[in-house]
Amino acid sequence: MPKKTSLISLLVVCSLWIMPKHANAQALIPHTVQLDAAKLEKQGLSLAQEAASLGQFQQYELALPRAKLASQLAPKSDRVWFLLGGLYLQTKDYNNAIASLTKAQTLNPKNAAVQFALGSVHFQQQKYQQAANFYMAGLKIKPNDSEGLFDLGNAYYMLGKLPDAIAQYNKAVSLNQKFWPAINNIGLIKYEQGDTQTAIQKWQSAVVLDKQAAEPLMALAVAYYTKGDQQQGITLGEQALRIDSRYANLDFLKENLWGTRLLADTKKFVELPRIQAAIQQSASQPAPR
Template identity: 25%
Template sequence: MQVAIINILIAAIVSISLKPAFAATSASDYRSLGLSHRAAGRYDEAIAALKKSVQLEPQNSSGRVLLGWTQHLAGQEEAAAQSLLQVIYRDPQSVLALNALGIVYLVSGYLPESVTVHTWAAILEPKNEIPYYNLSLSLHRLQLYGLAIASAKKAAILEPSNPHPLVAEAMNYWSMGDRTAAKLAYRKALNLDPLYSDSSFLAHLQQAAFTQEQIVLTKQVLSITN
């Protein structure tokens, strides 16, 4: 979910017309080339092209966000954080960079940093669903279940068609010991997507920034909801 949203926002920054590699001469060309390689799963080539775009236009924040997010997709979290921090140093109000950096910190296990970055992003753009959803996961790992539930509820309001915030809400209620509320929240997720009734399907939650431990908890909620 969050990966798809970030990718859509980032893709909107650049032209959708893709030029062949030999024609790449400008920063825009290299950004388009990088996106083409990334779409094909060729992350090393994508990163090389996006680095070239940054060299040609070092003040272009969108190019650095593209680079940072691509490094994240390639599993290069430390490099991704550095690329995104360069954007935030220049523009502390870049919500796109803050969203991406918060996710990088979350999957890297830097929970206080993730909470700080996502909180700032939510303050800057209150109708931004991404930080609230990720806060529901990071605050859960910090055992701040009440705040995590409030964040999950806010994310669900902002994106009512997405089951992920409801699953996160259910998991947090479960960890807090409120089985009834956990079941109610999970049933709402099931109403949006019946696939969440399949325990094996929940493995995909790792792509939505859930840890393995959080997936196990979600399976426990499912076991009493069916």
């Protein structure tokens, strides 16, 4: 009985906190929380910084929720929307990437990086003319951006405008003489045009600028092997695959704008026993980010 009594007493006490008093018939007025907009925006920017750090380490599943929340807390920050759009782009969510980047563009029409990012979204969707238009819009704002020039060159390359592509690559190199990807891509075009010697010279120049650049090294390997210098070709191929084994993957090479002729020669090259052994040896190594 004592336990039952104490329980009843407890219920009575609790009911005093939740039952309205008969002496006051007025309804309860909800307490309104006053939100500090400046503080919320500051929290949003802090979240965006966390998301950016996570994105650098490719932890997109952790980065995206933070960036989404940041865009709600700091909706007037074009930088936050730009970050969110970039993360969507990395995860291939192109519709949300375009929506977020368009929001950033609306907030700050003079941000060239947003134009370049919109170009990248359309490039990934194989909408090369639209991509070129966005790259050109970005270059109107920031004409001396070597990466923007390089991206425009890639769009022209995919549109079959090869002289225009080479012109943009050369502009990029004139602004940044160590920008080996542009030199490398000139080599890709020259190889497809049958000018193997110029292609080799371009890839040699790219390797001199960055000895850890697997792409021009692999292209050189294929070119040397195909023209008859088999031993040098195999040695360079093994070296390239030790750096990055993805360059034995034809689909990956196609994504990196390798043309039909070079892909056909690479297919034969990667089937060689020594190259197959190099691929197997590097298979256990993590791919570079």
